[in-house]
Amino acid sequence: MVAENESSVELSCITFSDCLREVNWEEASTVFELAPLGRQKREPEKLKRAFEASYAVIVVYDSGKLVDMGRALCDGEYQAAIYDMVVLPEYQGKGIGKEMISRIFKKLPVENIILYSVPGREGFxxxxxxxKMRTAMAKLNPFMSDQDSGYL
Ligand SMILES: CC(C)(COP(=O)(O)OP(=O)(O)OC[C@H]1O[C@@H](n2cnc3c(N)ncnc32)[C@H](O)[C@@H]1OP(=O)(O)O)[C@@H](O)C(=O)NCCC(=O)NCCS
Structure with missing residues:
Protein backbone atom coordinates (compact mmCIF):
# COMPACT_ATOMS: atom_id res chain seq x y z
CA MET A 1 0.00 0.00 0.00
CA VAL A 2 1.38 3.39 -0.97
CA ALA A 3 1.46 5.85 1.89
CA GLU A 4 3.28 8.99 2.85
CA ASN A 5 6.51 8.45 4.70
CA GLU A 6 9.38 10.42 6.13
CA SER A 7 11.67 10.17 3.11
CA SER A 8 12.59 12.98 0.77
CA VAL A 9 9.91 12.11 -1.80
CA GLU A 10 6.39 13.14 -0.85
CA LEU A 11 3.97 10.48 -2.08
CA SER A 12 0.68 12.30 -1.69
CA CYS A 13 0.67 13.45 -5.34
CA ILE A 14 1.21 9.97 -6.78
CA THR A 15 -1.39 8.80 -9.31
CA PHE A 16 -1.69 5.48 -11.14
CA SER A 17 -2.98 5.32 -14.71
CA ASP A 18 -3.64 2.62 -17.30
CA CYS A 19 -3.87 5.13 -20.13
CA LEU A 20 -0.97 5.58 -22.55
CA ARG A 21 -2.38 8.62 -24.37
CA GLU A 22 -0.65 11.13 -22.11
CA VAL A 23 2.72 9.36 -21.98
CA ASN A 24 5.74 11.33 -23.11
CA TRP A 25 7.89 8.50 -24.51
CA GLU A 26 11.13 10.48 -24.25
CA GLU A 27 10.36 10.86 -20.54
CA ALA A 28 9.55 7.14 -20.33
CA SER A 29 12.87 6.27 -21.96
CA THR A 30 14.66 8.39 -19.35
CA VAL A 31 12.86 6.54 -16.54
CA PHE A 32 14.27 3.25 -17.91
CA GLU A 33 17.74 4.80 -18.07
CA LEU A 34 17.62 6.14 -14.53
CA ALA A 35 15.86 3.16 -12.83
CA PRO A 36 18.00 1.58 -14.38
CA LEU A 37 16.66 -1.30 -16.48
CA GLY A 38 18.72 -2.79 -19.27
CA ARG A 39 22.07 -1.85 -20.72
CA GLN A 40 20.79 -0.25 -23.91
CA LYS A 41 18.80 2.94 -24.25
CA ARG A 42 15.12 2.24 -24.85
CA GLU A 43 14.21 4.08 -28.01
CA PRO A 44 11.03 6.08 -27.31
CA GLU A 45 9.25 4.83 -30.45
CA LYS A 46 10.02 1.17 -29.68
CA LEU A 47 8.98 1.64 -26.06
CA LYS A 48 5.69 3.15 -27.22
CA ARG A 49 5.02 0.23 -29.57
CA ALA A 50 5.88 -2.32 -26.87
CA PHE A 51 3.57 -0.75 -24.30
CA GLU A 52 0.78 -0.28 -26.83
CA ALA A 53 1.07 -3.96 -27.79
CA SER A 54 0.76 -5.04 -24.14
CA TYR A 55 -2.40 -6.35 -22.50
CA ALA A 56 -2.06 -4.47 -19.22
CA VAL A 57 -0.03 -1.36 -18.48
CA ILE A 58 0.52 0.84 -15.49
CA VAL A 59 1.96 4.34 -15.52
CA VAL A 60 2.69 6.28 -12.35
CA TYR A 61 2.86 10.07 -12.14
CA ASP A 62 4.01 12.39 -9.41
CA SER A 63 2.24 15.71 -9.91
CA GLY A 64 2.13 15.03 -13.65
CA LYS A 65 5.73 13.83 -13.95
CA LEU A 66 6.11 10.25 -15.20
CA VAL A 67 8.05 8.37 -12.49
CA ASP A 68 7.35 4.64 -12.85
CA MET A 69 5.80 2.18 -15.28
CA GLY A 70 5.26 -1.51 -16.03
CA ARG A 71 3.41 -3.84 -18.38
CA ALA A 72 2.17 -7.38 -18.96
CA LEU A 73 1.52 -9.52 -22.02
CA CYS A 74 -1.46 -11.87 -21.91
CA ASP A 75 -3.45 -14.17 -24.22
CA GLY A 76 -6.66 -13.30 -22.40
CA GLU A 77 -7.43 -16.91 -21.52
CA TYR A 78 -4.53 -18.84 -20.02
CA GLN A 79 -1.16 -17.15 -19.70
CA ALA A 80 0.46 -13.83 -18.88
CA ALA A 81 3.99 -12.46 -18.44
CA ILE A 82 5.15 -9.34 -16.66
CA TYR A 83 7.87 -7.11 -18.13
CA ASP A 84 9.53 -3.74 -17.73
CA MET A 85 8.75 -2.84 -14.15
CA VAL A 86 10.63 0.40 -13.50
CA VAL A 87 10.56 2.74 -10.54
CA LEU A 88 12.81 5.81 -10.43
CA PRO A 89 15.50 5.41 -7.73
CA GLU A 90 14.11 8.15 -5.49
CA TYR A 91 10.70 6.42 -5.52
CA GLN A 92 12.02 2.91 -4.86
CA GLY A 93 11.43 1.18 -1.54
CA LYS A 94 8.15 2.99 -0.84
CA GLY A 95 5.67 0.31 -1.88
CA ILE A 96 4.99 1.73 -5.35
CA GLY A 97 6.37 -1.28 -7.23
CA LYS A 98 4.22 -3.66 -5.19
CA GLU A 99 1.16 -1.49 -5.81
CA MET A 100 1.91 -1.49 -9.56
CA ILE A 101 2.10 -5.30 -9.60
CA SER A 102 -1.13 -5.53 -7.62
CA ARG A 103 -2.90 -3.28 -10.13
CA ILE A 104 -1.54 -5.27 -13.08
CA PHE A 105 -2.74 -8.52 -11.44
CA LYS A 106 -6.27 -7.12 -11.31
CA LYS A 107 -6.22 -6.57 -15.07
CA LEU A 108 -5.06 -10.08 -15.94
CA PRO A 109 -7.92 -12.58 -16.36
CA VAL A 110 -5.61 -15.59 -15.91
CA GLU A 111 -4.01 -17.49 -13.02
CA ASN A 112 -0.63 -18.27 -14.58
CA ILE A 113 1.64 -15.24 -14.59
CA ILE A 114 5.38 -15.58 -15.21
CA LEU A 115 8.38 -13.28 -15.28
CA TYR A 116 12.13 -13.28 -15.07
CA SER A 117 13.77 -10.91 -12.66
CA VAL A 118 16.83 -8.76 -13.07
CA PRO A 119 19.48 -10.48 -10.90
CA GLY A 120 19.13 -9.08 -7.38
CA ARG A 121 15.45 -8.13 -7.66
CA GLU A 122 14.06 -11.60 -7.00
CA GLY A 123 13.16 -10.65 -3.42
CA PHE A 124 10.84 -7.93 -4.67
CA LYS A 132 10.78 -19.74 -8.17
CA MET A 133 10.02 -22.41 -10.79
CA ARG A 134 11.83 -25.72 -11.14
CA THR A 135 11.33 -26.02 -14.88
CA ALA A 136 11.52 -22.49 -16.25
CA MET A 137 13.63 -22.18 -19.42
CA ALA A 138 14.44 -19.39 -21.82
CA LYS A 139 16.13 -18.72 -25.15
CA LEU A 140 17.93 -15.46 -24.55
CA ASN A 141 19.95 -12.84 -26.40
CA PRO A 142 23.78 -13.07 -26.27
CA PHE A 143 24.14 -10.62 -23.38
CA MET A 144 21.61 -12.42 -21.21
CA SER A 145 23.03 -15.82 -22.21
CA ASP A 146 26.46 -14.83 -20.89
CA GLN A 147 27.13 -16.58 -17.58
CA ASP A 148 28.30 -13.27 -16.09
CA SER A 149 24.95 -11.60 -16.73
CA GLY A 150 23.48 -13.63 -13.88
CA TYR A 151 20.40 -14.90 -15.75
CA LEU A 152 21.47 -18.49 -16.48
C1 LIG B 1 12.43 -3.72 -8.63
C2 LIG B 1 11.56 -2.49 -8.43
C3 LIG B 1 10.51 -2.43 -9.55
C4 LIG B 1 10.86 -2.59 -7.07
O1 LIG B 1 10.00 -1.49 -6.90
P1 LIG B 1 9.94 -0.74 -5.48
O2 LIG B 1 8.88 0.29 -5.56
O3 LIG B 1 11.31 -0.27 -5.12
O4 LIG B 1 9.53 -1.91 -4.48
P2 LIG B 1 8.54 -1.82 -3.24
O5 LIG B 1 8.93 -0.64 -2.42
O6 LIG B 1 7.13 -1.86 -3.70
O7 LIG B 1 8.91 -3.14 -2.45
C5 LIG B 1 7.94 -4.14 -2.13
C6 LIG B 1 8.60 -5.14 -1.22
O8 LIG B 1 9.70 -5.78 -1.89
C7 LIG B 1 10.90 -5.59 -1.15
N1 LIG B 1 11.98 -5.39 -2.11
C8 LIG B 1 12.10 -4.39 -3.02
N2 LIG B 1 13.22 -4.55 -3.76
C9 LIG B 1 13.82 -5.67 -3.28
C10 LIG B 1 15.03 -6.36 -3.61
N3 LIG B 1 15.83 -5.94 -4.60
N4 LIG B 1 15.33 -7.48 -2.90
C11 LIG B 1 14.53 -7.92 -1.91
N5 LIG B 1 13.36 -7.30 -1.56
C12 LIG B 1 13.03 -6.19 -2.23
C13 LIG B 1 10.66 -4.36 -0.29
O9 LIG B 1 11.48 -4.37 0.85
C14 LIG B 1 9.19 -4.51 0.04
O10 LIG B 1 9.03 -5.43 1.11
P3 LIG B 1 7.81 -5.28 2.17
O11 LIG B 1 6.53 -5.48 1.37
O12 LIG B 1 8.07 -6.36 3.15
O13 LIG B 1 7.91 -3.91 2.73
C15 LIG B 1 12.41 -1.19 -8.41
O14 LIG B 1 13.38 -1.30 -7.40
C16 LIG B 1 13.09 -0.87 -9.72
O15 LIG B 1 12.51 -0.26 -10.62
N6 LIG B 1 14.38 -1.27 -9.88
C17 LIG B 1 15.18 -0.91 -11.07
C18 LIG B 1 14.63 -1.57 -12.33
C19 LIG B 1 14.50 -3.07 -12.15
O16 LIG B 1 15.45 -3.76 -11.83
N7 LIG B 1 13.28 -3.55 -12.40
C20 LIG B 1 12.97 -4.95 -12.29
C21 LIG B 1 12.99 -5.57 -13.61
S1 LIG B 1 12.83 -7.34 -13.52
Whole structure:
Protein backbone atom coordinates (compact mmCIF):
# COMPACT_ATOMS: atom_id res chain seq x y z
CA MET A 1 0.00 0.00 0.00
CA VAL A 2 1.38 3.39 -0.97
CA ALA A 3 1.46 5.85 1.89
CA GLU A 4 3.28 8.99 2.85
CA ASN A 5 6.51 8.45 4.70
CA GLU A 6 9.38 10.42 6.13
CA SER A 7 11.67 10.17 3.11
CA SER A 8 12.59 12.98 0.77
CA VAL A 9 9.91 12.11 -1.80
CA GLU A 10 6.39 13.14 -0.85
CA LEU A 11 3.97 10.48 -2.08
CA SER A 12 0.68 12.30 -1.69
CA CYS A 13 0.67 13.45 -5.34
CA ILE A 14 1.21 9.97 -6.78
CA THR A 15 -1.39 8.80 -9.31
CA PHE A 16 -1.69 5.48 -11.14
CA SER A 17 -2.98 5.32 -14.71
CA ASP A 18 -3.64 2.62 -17.30
CA CYS A 19 -3.87 5.13 -20.13
CA LEU A 20 -0.97 5.58 -22.55
CA ARG A 21 -2.38 8.62 -24.37
CA GLU A 22 -0.65 11.13 -22.11
CA VAL A 23 2.72 9.36 -21.98
CA ASN A 24 5.74 11.33 -23.11
CA TRP A 25 7.89 8.50 -24.51
CA GLU A 26 11.13 10.48 -24.25
CA GLU A 27 10.36 10.86 -20.54
CA ALA A 28 9.55 7.14 -20.33
CA SER A 29 12.87 6.27 -21.96
CA THR A 30 14.66 8.39 -19.35
CA VAL A 31 12.86 6.54 -16.54
CA PHE A 32 14.27 3.25 -17.91
CA GLU A 33 17.74 4.80 -18.07
CA LEU A 34 17.62 6.14 -14.53
CA ALA A 35 15.86 3.16 -12.83
CA PRO A 36 18.00 1.58 -14.38
CA LEU A 37 16.66 -1.30 -16.48
CA GLY A 38 18.72 -2.79 -19.27
CA ARG A 39 22.07 -1.85 -20.72
CA GLN A 40 20.79 -0.25 -23.91
CA LYS A 41 18.80 2.94 -24.25
CA ARG A 42 15.12 2.24 -24.85
CA GLU A 43 14.21 4.08 -28.01
CA PRO A 44 11.03 6.08 -27.31
CA GLU A 45 9.25 4.83 -30.45
CA LYS A 46 10.02 1.17 -29.68
CA LEU A 47 8.98 1.64 -26.06
CA LYS A 48 5.69 3.15 -27.22
CA ARG A 49 5.02 0.23 -29.57
CA ALA A 50 5.88 -2.32 -26.87
CA PHE A 51 3.57 -0.75 -24.30
CA GLU A 52 0.78 -0.28 -26.83
CA ALA A 53 1.07 -3.96 -27.79
CA SER A 54 0.76 -5.04 -24.14
CA TYR A 55 -2.40 -6.35 -22.50
CA ALA A 56 -2.06 -4.47 -19.22
CA VAL A 57 -0.03 -1.36 -18.48
CA ILE A 58 0.52 0.84 -15.49
CA VAL A 59 1.96 4.34 -15.52
CA VAL A 60 2.69 6.28 -12.35
CA TYR A 61 2.86 10.07 -12.14
CA ASP A 62 4.01 12.39 -9.41
CA SER A 63 2.24 15.71 -9.91
CA GLY A 64 2.13 15.03 -13.65
CA LYS A 65 5.73 13.83 -13.95
CA LEU A 66 6.11 10.25 -15.20
CA VAL A 67 8.05 8.37 -12.49
CA ASP A 68 7.35 4.64 -12.85
CA MET A 69 5.80 2.18 -15.28
CA GLY A 70 5.26 -1.51 -16.03
CA ARG A 71 3.41 -3.84 -18.38
CA ALA A 72 2.17 -7.38 -18.96
CA LEU A 73 1.52 -9.52 -22.02
CA CYS A 74 -1.46 -11.87 -21.91
CA ASP A 75 -3.45 -14.17 -24.22
CA GLY A 76 -6.66 -13.30 -22.40
CA GLU A 77 -7.43 -16.91 -21.52
CA TYR A 78 -4.53 -18.84 -20.02
CA GLN A 79 -1.16 -17.15 -19.70
CA ALA A 80 0.46 -13.83 -18.88
CA ALA A 81 3.99 -12.46 -18.44
CA ILE A 82 5.15 -9.34 -16.66
CA TYR A 83 7.87 -7.11 -18.13
CA ASP A 84 9.53 -3.74 -17.73
CA MET A 85 8.75 -2.84 -14.15
CA VAL A 86 10.63 0.40 -13.50
CA VAL A 87 10.56 2.74 -10.54
CA LEU A 88 12.81 5.81 -10.43
CA PRO A 89 15.50 5.41 -7.73
CA GLU A 90 14.11 8.15 -5.49
CA TYR A 91 10.70 6.42 -5.52
CA GLN A 92 12.02 2.91 -4.86
CA GLY A 93 11.43 1.18 -1.54
CA LYS A 94 8.15 2.99 -0.84
CA GLY A 95 5.67 0.31 -1.88
CA ILE A 96 4.99 1.73 -5.35
CA GLY A 97 6.37 -1.28 -7.23
CA LYS A 98 4.22 -3.66 -5.19
CA GLU A 99 1.16 -1.49 -5.81
CA MET A 100 1.91 -1.49 -9.56
CA ILE A 101 2.10 -5.30 -9.60
CA SER A 102 -1.13 -5.53 -7.62
CA ARG A 103 -2.90 -3.28 -10.13
CA ILE A 104 -1.54 -5.27 -13.08
CA PHE A 105 -2.74 -8.52 -11.44
CA LYS A 106 -6.27 -7.12 -11.31
CA LYS A 107 -6.22 -6.57 -15.07
CA LEU A 108 -5.06 -10.08 -15.94
CA PRO A 109 -7.92 -12.58 -16.36
CA VAL A 110 -5.61 -15.59 -15.91
CA GLU A 111 -4.01 -17.49 -13.02
CA ASN A 112 -0.63 -18.27 -14.58
CA ILE A 113 1.64 -15.24 -14.59
CA ILE A 114 5.38 -15.58 -15.21
CA LEU A 115 8.38 -13.28 -15.28
CA TYR A 116 12.13 -13.28 -15.07
CA SER A 117 13.77 -10.91 -12.66
CA VAL A 118 16.83 -8.76 -13.07
CA PRO A 119 19.48 -10.48 -10.90
CA GLY A 120 19.13 -9.08 -7.38
CA ARG A 121 15.45 -8.13 -7.66
CA GLU A 122 14.06 -11.60 -7.00
CA GLY A 123 13.16 -10.65 -3.42
CA PHE A 124 10.84 -7.93 -4.67
CA UNK A 125 8.88 -10.39 -6.82
CA UNK A 126 8.73 -12.91 -4.00
CA UNK A 127 7.15 -10.19 -1.85
CA UNK A 128 4.59 -9.80 -4.65
CA UNK A 129 3.66 -13.48 -4.45
CA UNK A 130 5.89 -15.02 -7.14
CA UNK A 131 7.71 -18.28 -6.49
CA LYS A 132 10.78 -19.74 -8.17
CA MET A 133 10.02 -22.41 -10.79
CA ARG A 134 11.83 -25.72 -11.14
CA THR A 135 11.33 -26.02 -14.88
CA ALA A 136 11.52 -22.49 -16.25
CA MET A 137 13.63 -22.18 -19.42
CA ALA A 138 14.44 -19.39 -21.82
CA LYS A 139 16.13 -18.72 -25.15
CA LEU A 140 17.93 -15.46 -24.55
CA ASN A 141 19.95 -12.84 -26.40
CA PRO A 142 23.78 -13.07 -26.27
CA PHE A 143 24.14 -10.62 -23.38
CA MET A 144 21.61 -12.42 -21.21
CA SER A 145 23.03 -15.82 -22.21
CA ASP A 146 26.46 -14.83 -20.89
CA GLN A 147 27.13 -16.58 -17.58
CA ASP A 148 28.30 -13.27 -16.09
CA SER A 149 24.95 -11.60 -16.73
CA GLY A 150 23.48 -13.63 -13.88
CA TYR A 151 20.40 -14.90 -15.75
CA LEU A 152 21.47 -18.49 -16.48
C1 LIG B 1 12.43 -3.72 -8.63
C2 LIG B 1 11.56 -2.49 -8.43
C3 LIG B 1 10.51 -2.43 -9.55
C4 LIG B 1 10.86 -2.59 -7.07
O1 LIG B 1 10.00 -1.49 -6.90
P1 LIG B 1 9.94 -0.74 -5.48
O2 LIG B 1 8.88 0.29 -5.56
O3 LIG B 1 11.31 -0.27 -5.12
O4 LIG B 1 9.53 -1.91 -4.48
P2 LIG B 1 8.54 -1.82 -3.24
O5 LIG B 1 8.93 -0.64 -2.42
O6 LIG B 1 7.13 -1.86 -3.70
O7 LIG B 1 8.91 -3.14 -2.45
C5 LIG B 1 7.94 -4.14 -2.13
C6 LIG B 1 8.60 -5.14 -1.22
O8 LIG B 1 9.70 -5.78 -1.89
C7 LIG B 1 10.90 -5.59 -1.15
N1 LIG B 1 11.98 -5.39 -2.11
C8 LIG B 1 12.10 -4.39 -3.02
N2 LIG B 1 13.22 -4.55 -3.76
C9 LIG B 1 13.82 -5.67 -3.28
C10 LIG B 1 15.03 -6.36 -3.61
N3 LIG B 1 15.83 -5.94 -4.60
N4 LIG B 1 15.33 -7.48 -2.90
C11 LIG B 1 14.53 -7.92 -1.91
N5 LIG B 1 13.36 -7.30 -1.56
C12 LIG B 1 13.03 -6.19 -2.23
C13 LIG B 1 10.66 -4.36 -0.29
O9 LIG B 1 11.48 -4.37 0.85
C14 LIG B 1 9.19 -4.51 0.04
O10 LIG B 1 9.03 -5.43 1.11
P3 LIG B 1 7.81 -5.28 2.17
O11 LIG B 1 6.53 -5.48 1.37
O12 LIG B 1 8.07 -6.36 3.15
O13 LIG B 1 7.91 -3.91 2.73
C15 LIG B 1 12.41 -1.19 -8.41
O14 LIG B 1 13.38 -1.30 -7.40
C16 LIG B 1 13.09 -0.87 -9.72
O15 LIG B 1 12.51 -0.26 -10.62
N6 LIG B 1 14.38 -1.27 -9.88
C17 LIG B 1 15.18 -0.91 -11.07
C18 LIG B 1 14.63 -1.57 -12.33
C19 LIG B 1 14.50 -3.07 -12.15
O16 LIG B 1 15.45 -3.76 -11.83
N7 LIG B 1 13.28 -3.55 -12.40
C20 LIG B 1 12.97 -4.95 -12.29
C21 LIG B 1 12.99 -5.57 -13.61
S1 LIG B 1 12.83 -7.34 -13.52
Missing amino acids: YMKCGFR
